[in-house]
Amino acid sequence: xTTFRISEAAALLGVSSDTVxxxxxxxxxxxxxxxxxxxxxxxADLAAFARAQVGTAGDGGRxxxxxxxxxxxxxxxxxxxxxxxxxxxGPYRVVSLMSxxxxxELGLEIGVVAVAVIKSTNVVVEIxxxxxxxxxx
Numbered sequence: 001x002t003t004f005r006i007s008e009a010a011a012l013l014g015v016s017s018d019t020v021x022x023x024x025x026x027x028x029x030x031x032x033x034x035x036x037x038x039x040x041x042x043x044a045d046l047a048a049f050a051r052a053q054v055g056t057a058g059d060g061g062r063x064x065x066x067x068x069x070x071x072x073x074x075x076x077x078x079x080x081x082x083x084x085x086x087x088x089x090g091p092y093r094v095v096s097l098m099s100x101x102x103x104x105e106l107g108l109e110i111g112v113v114a115v116a117v118i119k120s121t122n123v124v125v126e127i128x129x130x131x132x133x134x135x136x137x
Contacts, residue, residue: 002043
């Protein structure tokens with residue numbers, strides 16, 4: 001069974017270790033102590049918790065797109081026809097290419113809060129060896 005240390009769980013959830021500790025202390029997230037007294041979270045419990053934290057569309061609208069990254073616009077590059085918009089969403093960088101007209105109509109500029117909504121039929125999943133986050137298996 002895969003387990004995660006508090007710091008690993010925090011990295012996966014995109015929050016601080018202190019936040020995860022508070023959730024554990026409040027009983028919102030189950031954790032047990034290992035043989036050294038360190039708290040660890042069962043992988044299945046962490047996955048269930050993460051799934052329960054996933055929000056819905058903020059405007060109450062309905063959409064088939066499930067991947068939403070709320071962040072802040074960090075760069076906007078426009079030419080006569082197209083715009084490239086970069087959003088920092090937690091540790092993630094999302095870049096979108098759109099018409100200049102769309103970017104202007106949305107008022108996209110550096111510092112604006114925006115949500116990148118991603119709908120894709122081709123998603124590649126990787127498990128990087130050098131950044132392996134899993135605990136004991």
